[in-house]
Amino acid sequence: MTLGSDIRVPLKHLDRFFVDGRWVAPSTGAMIDVIEPATEQLYYRVAEARASDVDRAVGAAATAFHDGPWPRMSHAERAGHLRALAEGLRRRVGDASEIWPRESGVLHAAAQASLGAIPKVYEYYAGLAETFDWTERAESAMGAFAQIVKEPPWAWSARSSRGTRR
Known part of the structure; x- marks a missing residue:
């Protein structure tokens, strides 16, 4: 992601969450501004997780951990x-x-x-x-x-x- 001409953010998919092995849309379009403390300027925006987003991610992680290949490796x-x-x-x-x-x-x-x-x-x-x-x-x-x-x-x-x- 690039903001302006001189700000480079080496991150991808700032508007999504990685859940259950894929990038998924958040439950809302709400974003969080990340402000650079040295300049007090916007550095980038990232999707805001709601309780339902967290529940979905934690549930997928628990299922992957207990039922996925890891416990049998x-x-x-x-x-x-x-x-x-x-x-x-x-x-x-x-x-x-x-x-x-x-x-x-x-x-x-x-x-x-x-x-x-x-x-x-x-x-x-x-x-x-x-x-x-x-x-x-x-x-x-x-x-x-x-x-x-x-x-x-x-x-x-x-x-x-x-x-x-x-």
Whole structure:
């Protein structure tokens, strides 16, 4: 999106939401003005989500998480997706480092450092998924044994430790 002759916003689909794997129209045409703090000028407009839009997105995310392929994937498959996500985020660090300071006034160098660290978090957890010893054989004195399998309870975001359950 471009506003005026000198303002470039490296974002697409500012008038829609990404829900259930596709771009969808919001329930209303209401938009939110994002004002650049340094100039107090309009930077861009983005669709305003209403409660029904949020409910639709959260419902689709919960369905995808519980009924989609993720819960049935192996740890190695999940690690591959985490690495792909890290790479995608890494490719967008430049754009995000341009947007964040103009949205909030954060220093550009701070934005680059913070945003550049996020892909490393996903790569770290991908590495754990690939190398963690997920099973343990516990033997008793009488020759019987049990196998303990360590499974994560749910996926965690890079910045949050709260999970949502149905």
